[in-house]
Amino acid sequence: xxxxxxxxxxxxxxxxxxxxxxxxxxxxxxxxxxxxxxxxxxxxxxxxxxxxxxxxxxxxxxxxxxxxxxxxxxxxxxxxxxxxxxxxxxxxxxxxxxxxxxxxxxxxxxxxxxxxxxxxxxxxxxxxxxxxxxxxxxxxxxxxxxxxxxxxxxxxxxxxxxxxxxxxxxxxxxxxxxxxxxxxxxxxxxxxxxxxxxxxxxxxxxxxxxxxxxxxxxxxxxxxxxxxxxxxxxxxxxxxxxxxxxxxxxxxxxxxxxxxxxxxxxxxxxxxxxxxxxxxxxxxxxxxxxxxxxxxxxxxxxxxxxxxxxxxxxxxxxxxxxxxxxxxxxxxxxxxxxxxxxxxxxxxxxxxxxxxx
Numbered sequence: 001x002x003x004x005x006x007x008x009x010x011x012x013x014x015x016x017x018x019x020x021x022x023x024x025x026x027x028x029x030x031x032x033x034x035x036x037x038x039x040x041x042x043x044x045x046x047x048x049x050x051x052x053x054x055x056x057x058x059x060x061x062x063x064x065x066x067x068x069x070x071x072x073x074x075x076x077x078x079x080x081x082x083x084x085x086x087x088x089x090x091x092x093x094x095x096x097x098x099x100x101x102x103x104x105x106x107x108x109x110x111x112x113x114x115x116x117x118x119x120x121x122x123x124x125x126x127x128x129x130x131x132x133x134x135x136x137x138x139x140x141x142x143x144x145x146x147x148x149x150x151x152x153x154x155x156x157x158x159x160x161x162x163x164x165x166x167x168x169x170x171x172x173x174x175x176x177x178x179x180x181x182x183x184x185x186x187x188x189x190x191x192x193x194x195x196x197x198x199x200x201x202x203x204x205x206x207x208x209x210x211x212x213x214x215x216x217x218x219x220x221x222x223x224x225x226x227x228x229x230x231x232x233x234x235x236x237x238x239x240x241x242x243x244x245x246x247x248x249x250x251x252x253x254x255x256x257x258x259x260x261x262x263x264x265x266x267x268x269x270x271x272x273x274x275x276x277x278x279x280x281x282x283x284x285x286x287x288x289x290x291x292x293x294x295x296x297x298x299x300x301x302x303x304x305x306x307x308x309x310x311x312x313x314x315x316x317x318x319x320x321x322x323x324x325x326x327x328x329x330x331x332x333x334x335x336x337x338x339x340x341x342x343x344x345x346x347x348x349x350x351x352x353x354x355x356x357x
Contacts, residue, residue, distance in 0.1 A: 004029050004269060008294040009057040013302075014087030014211075015073070017102055022068045026075060026085065027295055028265040029058025035076040036062045042072055042092035042099075042222070049076070072097040077264055086261040086299075088209045089306075090224035093190045095208045099224035103310060106228040114236045116312060117244050119342045120175055127246065127344075128169065129178040129317075131203060132217045136165055137196070147195060149217050149230040153237035170241060176344060177238055178246040178317055182217065182231065184208050186255045190215035192222075204248075205319060206255035206285075210303045235311055244314035246344055247307060251291070251300045252323040252352075253283035270296055272356045282323050282355025291328045292357075300324070301332050308339050321347025323355060 007029050016023045024036050036050045052060035052075075074082050074097050084091060090099035137147035141164050142157030157165040169177065181204030194200040195216065204214065213231045215221035220230075235245050254260045257279055262270035272280035272290045279287040290296050307313045316336075318324065324347075336343045 004058075004266070005293060007058045008298070009055075009059050010298075011057070011059060013059070014085055014089065015098075015100060017069065017100060019067045019069070021063055021065045022100060023061065023063045024052070024073065024085075025059050025061045026052075026087070026265060027059050028077070030266055030269075031060070031077055033078050034060045035079075036064075037074045037076055037082065038064070038068065039072040039074075039097060042097060068100045069102055071100045073100060074098065075265075081264045083261045083264050084209070086209065086265070087211065088184075089211050090228065091184060091209055091212050091215075092224065093215060093222050095184055095186060095212070101224055101228075103228075106225055106232060108229055108233045108236065111232055111236055114239060116239045117175075117242055117314075120244060120344075121342075122344065125176055125344055126174040127176045127178050128172060128174040129180065129248075131180040132182060133201065141165060145219055147217070148219050149227075149234040150219055153234050153241075166237070166241060169243065174243070176244045176246050176315060178248060180204060180248045181207070181250060182214055182247060183210050183249075184212035184214050188214075188216040190218075190221040192220075205250050207250045207253075208255055208261075210249075210251070210299075211306050232311060235313070239312070244344070245312075246315035246317055247313050248317045248319060249304070250319040251303070252289060252318075252320040253285055253287050254289070257287040266295075269293060274356065280356040281353050282351045282357065283320055284352030288323050288355060288357075291324045297328045297331070300328060301335060304332055304336060305339065308336060308343070314340065314342075315344030315346075318345075318347030320350070320352055322349055322351045323357060325357060 013025050034052045038048045050062050052062040054060050076082050085098040088098040090101045133147040136143040136151040140159045143151035143154045145151035153166045185204040185206045186208045187202035187206050189200050213227045215227050218227035220226040238245055271287050282288040
């Protein structure tokens with residue numbers, strides 16, 4: 001096993017924001033040169049560039065001594081590849097640049113103190129699986145904000161006298177709402193003008209940024225804050241209606257392979273590789289994350305805890321869970337149950353192809 005495969009840091013990756021300064025930190029132990037690029041606007045060409053300092057633990061770090069809230073950033077790797085941050089918590093349209101935000105600005109009124117459903121025994125769980133866009137995108141749903149987080153929890157909607165939307169969910173008697181992927185994925189354009197085009201649709205099992213709320217479900221996708229606020233409002237409304245919220249998570253593969261942010265930062269580290277240098281394809285779609293590597297395991301567990309702590313999520317359904325090694329699963333379950341003792345965790349007990357795991 002290579003020395004790189006054993007490297008680990010428990011430092012917070014991504015960025016740490018305050019009004020006084022912002023610290024950026026990324027794991028890239030095999031790289032020699034990474035620069036931080038700061039943009040004032042999402043699509044502007046004008047930028048500032050800063051050298052990042054490499055630490056012994058394989059991280060690159062840069063501290064900017066001013067208030068950067070509302071700005072955007074990327075990393076320039078070896079003066080060749082400009083990428084967004086895989087630890088992003090917000091992005092510009094279509095995942096091009098990472099956004100610098102203060103998460104306190106994303107809490108809707110009543111969020112911190114809102115009432116969550118009481119603890120549920122696993123045996124009493126009744127799960128309803130649904131995709132955000134599918135649920136209300138048709139005009140027959142009666143929703144004003146069709147196919148969005150806002151539309152998902154509209155009340156008093158009907159079709160031919162029958163309840164639709166949130167009112168329909170209340171009539172079903174279910175306990176958990178299982179949301180198909182709501183984190184950032186690449187196969188749908190996020191611009192508002194594409195929202196109702198039939199060819200601009202995907203279930204979302206092609207992840208790009210695991211900790212970013214998907215913009216195509218937002219009423220204002222160009223604003224990095226708005227999609228988070230709308231998602232939190234939806235979760236709060238579901239909680240207040242008595243439902244627990246389960247997220248469908250796809251930690252088994254990424255949509256991109258060779259040119260993914262992970263692979264550009266640390267080539268061939270984040271993925272299971274074959275002896276001929278190609279990707280193992282246990283997912284059936286081109287690659288699979290190597291969950292046994294320390295920093296891959298850390299990323300997955302950090303991500304799960306982020307969704308629970310920041311968004312008050314109540315459970316997770318793992319896509320192709322058999323591609324995640326048992327040690328990672330057990331550690332994740334242990335840490336998540338420290339946050340919520342009744343967290344619901346389940347997943348697909350199969351792979352999508354032959355794996356090296």
